[in-house]
Amino acid sequence: MPSSCKEIRAALAQCLQESECVMVQRHTAAECLRSPLAETLPTKCQQLKKGFGECRRGMVDMRKRFRGNQPVTFRQLQGTESSGEGYQLYAGKSAFAGTRGETDGNQKDAPDWREVENEKYRNELAAAAEQKSAKQ
Numbered sequence: 001m002p003s004s005c006k007e008i009r010a011a012l013a014q015c016l017q018e019s020e021c022v023m024v025q026r027h028t029a030a031e032c033l034r035s036p037l038a039e040t041l042p043t044k045c046q047q048l049k050k051g052f053g054e055c056r057r058g059m060v061d062m063r064k065r066f067r068g069n070q071p072v073t074f075r076q077l078q079g080t081e082s083s084g085e086g087y088q089l090y091a092g093k094s095a096f097a098g099t100r101g102e103t104d105g106n107q108k109d110a111p112d113w114r115e116v117e118n119e120k121y122r123n124e125l126a127a128a129a130e131q132k133s134a135k136q
Helices: 003-018 029-031 041-059 074-083 111-134
Strands: none
Touching: 003 111, 041 074
């Protein structure tokens, strides 16, 4: 197998070996990957299983034939797990990276553009009325 999926495969194997399905219930890793046991796996293992499937699918995807299959390495994934910054299981840029900042819901909404235009118009009318009264 080409090396593009080997890290995520190793991480999935390790996660399966540490899961309750293998350790306590004594099923094989292959049995744990199939339904209905796959639903009992921890979320991390389910995400790795999905990421590994997408990685394997990407190896034969003709849209990726020039750039190649580029999964996020599992080491990077472990580093982002604690901080939560830039977390995405497989390939590409994170959907949440580069945001403006955290919000607590108490920020003031941006004014509607119509209100801004109306305020400009009112100011212009007031300035024109002031100039007219100054001339008299």
